[in-house]
Amino acid sequence: MTRDITTRILHADRLGAVEHGAILKPLHIATAYGYATAEELTAVFQGQQSGHVYGRQGNPTTQALEAKISLMEDAVGTVCFATGMAAICSTMMALLKSGDHVVASRFLFGNTASWMGTLSQLGCEVTLVDATEAVNVEQALRPETRMVFVETVANPRTQVADLEGIGQLCQQRGLLYIVDSTMSTPALFQPKAVGASLVLHSLSKSICGHGNALGGSISDTGLYDWDKYPNLMPAYRKGPPTAWGLLQIRKKGLRDMGATLSAEHGHRIAAGAETLPLRMERACANARALAEWLEAQPLVSKVHYPGLTSHPQHARAKALFKDAGALLSFETVEGVDPFEVLNALDLVIKSSHLGDNRTLAIPVARTIFWEMGAEQRESMDIADSLIRVSVGIEAQQDLLDDFAQAFATLNGSRNQSGMTGTK
Structure with missing residues (x-):
């Protein structure tokens, strides 16, 4: 039975075991986690079994929020960050290297546009185009282009990108397609429908809705073939390929950059999402x-x-x-x-x-x-x-x-x- 998104969000926490029968995931504030044996700790550390090692990479509360967002976006997985900008910057720092090229909409939100300028100073060239027509994206592509980044609806002028056309283009060229869906929210649109590889949200906005928490997320739709992405490190090419991209984002982005979503804010965002x-x-x-x-x-x-x-x-x-x-x-x-x-x-x-x-x-x-x-x-x-x-x-x-x-x-x-x- 396929249930409406409102019902699925409300009952998302109960899809897994919730402590003491709570109907929503409790707030976990521990920074570190201990294990009975060194072998068990090592298995968790190396990703051979699920668990938590250190709060900078997440905790049970933010993990529950990640599962909720994955459900909302029909994604294979999600990584949460301290803010939406942290999600953008950490993801690009984790997946790009000097000499790479990015094509992005020229109608980007101010802080995102500022980040693109910083990215250019770090050796990754960025070309800004009118993303309301896919042909403009196509004309900007180069052999070294690694990703295309657009917003569903531009802030503040509300231009709507040619999401389907760009999705088809990225699929044909094997490009990573990142869609910032903050303005649309999962309640109005799932970027997976237009071929998005990664879906980004500033959780501080409508998903939280109450103006009382900061957060960001990046979700993998499962549509991109990470085996073909040249910048993935050998250490993260383990397990099913659908997990490789998010693993590198979590390790090289979240862990190394330290832009961790706090448990308290994750808890508030998860509660706010229920009424999205x-x-x-x-x-x-x-x-x-x-x-x-x-x-x-x-x-x-x-x-x-x-x-x-x-x-x-x-x-x-x-x-x-x-x-x-x-x-x-x-x-x-x-x-x-x-x-x-x-x-x-x-x-x-x-x-x-x-x-x-x-x-x-x-x-x-x-x-x-x-x-x-x-x-x-x-x-x-x-x-x-x-x-x-x-x-x-x-x-x-x-x-x-x-x-x-x-x-x-x-x-x-x-x-x-x-x-x-x-x-």
Whole structure:
């Protein structure tokens, strides 16, 4: 019997033995683990039997979370990290070497784009392309290309990558295909469906949902043939080949880099994940209603949301995703400072986070994308007036009313000064 994702997440912990009959995995805070014999310790250390040796490589609590995420992504395994950025950086450091080449979307989240610049300084060249068309990825490929990295929905401009086309291309060329599905979440989309090799999440966002924990994960879908990957070390080519990639990521990424997810945060994320589908259903409905409302406002010049028919990749998003997501952004008309809009909002919180139960908004160009400079922002289509909104699960009318009163205040101010906005 195939059960719905909501049911499977809720009962994931009970698929294995849970101490004392607890209905969810308890919190384990031990740093080290002891064994009755040296032989048993050695067997665990060498990976010949399951167990834990040292907390830097995980513990029973984070292991349970990894099993839950693997279930959500229909993956063969998952490794968790302290943050989403830790998952990205550690994975690439574990799998790449000097002289390798990476093709990535030019619409990447600001911190991820910053990491790509750092990766270039370490001897791995990175080519950024418009990933909304697979042909752009194909034209950037080289003999030394090892992986392609894209996001399902770009943050903050919501471009939707040509996920199927890129997946087919990577399969044909034998390339590792890494998909950051943070904005989509497993509730809306499984990247395995488009041929993703590895699926990345910032667990701090919607999967946790409550803004009270940091975490990241990388899941192996089982679709990639690791026997053909040239950078795998002989020590990790043991057991079934489907496990080789994650083993090297866990050892050379998690263990060596030390970006360990704490047991406490792993426990909070696992609990938050139980309501992911329910929260996403509400947040997506709110986002769609808000996007449609904003599109009709005279002080708004553009609204970016895949659920709108005006979005360039609307048809693609509709075909791939269960819903269009909880992230949107909009640009104000000339003469309207985004600070004015944000300061007029009462319910909406001015914050840089995403995927929270509460609706959050931020002026993009002067905060999270400020460091990269005007030229790079222009190349990523980030307007100076762009406001990003991470839509929460508030009562929909309360959310719309807050934006309505804010825009009414702005309209009143502009009318008093003799200014008018035009679409």
